[in-house]
Amino acid sequence: MNNISQYLLGYGIRPSIQRIAIMRYLTNNRTHPTVDEIFEVMRKQIPTLSKTTVYNTLKLFVEQGAAIYIGIDEKSGRFDGCVTPHGHFRCKKCGKIIDLDMEINNLLPENFHGTIDEADFYIKGTCEDCIVKNN
Amino acid sequence: MNNISQYLLGYGIRPSIQRIAIMRYLTNNRTHPTVDEIFEVMRKQIPTLSKTTVYNTLKLFVEQGAAIYIGIDEKSGRFDGCVTPHGHFRCKKCGKIIDLDMEINNLLPENFHGTIDEADFYIKGTCEDCIVKNN
DNA sequence: TTCACTGCAAATCATTTGCAAGGCC
DNA sequence: GGCCTTGCAAATGATTTGCAGTGAA
Numbered sequence: 228m229n230n231i232s233q234y235l236l237g238y239g240i241r242p243s244i245q246r247i248a249i250m251r252y253l254t255n256n257r258t259h260p261t262v263d264e265i266f267e268v269m270r271k272q273i274p275t276l277s278k279t280t281v282y283n284t285l286k287l288f289v290e291q292g293a294a295i296y297i298g299i300d301e302k303s304g305r306f307d308g309c310v311t312p313h314g315h316f317r318c319k320k321c322g323k324i325i326d327l328d329m330e331i332n333n334l335l336p337e338n339f340h341g342t343i344d345e346a347d348f349y350i351k352g353t354c355e356d357c358i359v360k361n362n
Numbered sequence: 363m364n365n366i367s368q369y370l371l372g373y374g375i376r377p378s379i380q381r382i383a384i385m386r387y388l389t390n391n392r393t394h395p396t397v398d399e400i401f402e403v404m405r406k407q408i409p410t411l412s413k414t415t416v417y418n419t420l421k422l423f424v425e426q427g428a429a430i431y432i433g434i435d436e437k438s439g440r441f442d443g444c445v446t447p448h449g450h451f452r453c454k455k456c457g458k459i460i461d462l463d464m465e466i467n468n469l470l471p472e473n474f475h476g477t478i479d480e481a482d483f484y485i486k487g488t489c490e491d492c493i494v495k496n497n
Numbered sequence: 498t499t500c501a502c503t504g505c506a507a508a509t510c511a512t513t514t515g516c517a518a519g520g521c522c
Numbered sequence: 523g524g525c526c527t528t529g530c531a532a533a534t535g536a537t538t539t540g541c542a543g544t545g546a547a
Contacts, residue, residue: 243502243546271546282537292503298433298484303536316476327471335485336462341451343487349433350470352478376521378527395513412529417512438511501546508539520527 238293253308315349388443428437449483
C-alpha cells in the first residue's frame with residue numbers, strides 16, 4: 228500500500244492499477260496535461276490502457292476532489308493534481324501552463340453572496356521565457 | 363449608420379447585416395450566450411443565417427477585441443459583449459452566468475513577469491437565487 | 498456470485514474547413 | 523473585376539455512451 232493509494236482512498240476512490248498510475252503521473256508531472264497527453268505517456272507503461280479509462284478516471288478524480296479540471300485551453304480540458312486553490316497562466320506562444328500562487332479566496336468581490344465550489348484565475352499572454360527568446 | 367456599426371468600425375470590423383445583428387444581441391442580452399443560443403434566436407430574424415457565420419463572426423469579434431470569449435463552461439464556449447475586465451460566476455444548479463465586478467488587473471501576483479493579453483476570474487458554485495429556492 | 502472497473506467500438510457534440518455563390522467597393 | 527462575406531456540407535477532434543469481458547471482494 229503506497230502513499231498514492233492512501234491519497235485516493237482519502238477521496239473515496241478505490242485504487243486500481245490504472246488510477247494509481249494516472250494519479251502518480253499527475254503528481255509527478257506538474258504539466259497540466261490533457262487526456263491525450265496522459266494517454267500517450269501511460270500506454271507505454273500500461274499497453275492495454277484505454278483512453279476511455281483515462282477519461283473515466285480523470286472525471287472521477289475531479290468529482291471526488293482528488294484533482295481539478297482546468298479550462299484555460301479552448302481545445303481540450305487539462306488536469307491538475309494539485310487541489311490547493313491557485314491561478315493559471317497560459318503562454319500563447321509556447322502553450323505552457325504555469326501555476327500562479329494566489330490566495331484566490333481572498334479575491335472574491337464583496338457583493339457576491341453565492342456559495343463557492345471552485346475558483347480559478349486564468350491569465351493568457353506571453354511567458355518570461357518566450358519574451359527573452361523574442362519568440 | 364447606427365451606433366453598433368460605429369462600435370464595430372472602431373474595432374476594424376466591417377458592419378454587415380449579420381455582424382450588426384449578432385453584436386446587438388450580445389450587447390442587449392447580457393446572458394453570455396453560446397454559439398448555439400445566438401444561432402437559434404437570430405435565425406428567427408435572419409432565416410438564412412448559417413451557424414458557420416455565427417462562428418466566424420464571434421471569432422472575428424474576439425480577435426479584434428470587440429467581444430470576449432468565456433471559457434467557464436466545459437461544454438461549449440460563451441461570449442460577452444462587455445470587454446471591460448471583470449470576473450464570471452457560473453451557478454452549477456441553474457447554469458446561469460453572472461458578471462462579477464472586479465479590477466482583475468489588481469489581482470496579479472507579484473512574482474509574475476510575463477505580458478498579459480487576457481485575464482479572467484472564474485468562480486463556480488451555487489447562486490443566491492438557487493440557495494433561496496433550495497434547489 | 499456480484500458488482501465495480503476496464504476497454505473497445507460506435508455515437509454524439511462542438512467547432513473547423515473547403516468550396517461555391519452572392520454582394521459590395 | 524476583385525475581394526470580402528456568407529452558407530452549405532463534409533471533415534475533424536474531443537468527449538460520451540453502450541455493452542461485453544474481466545477481475546477482485
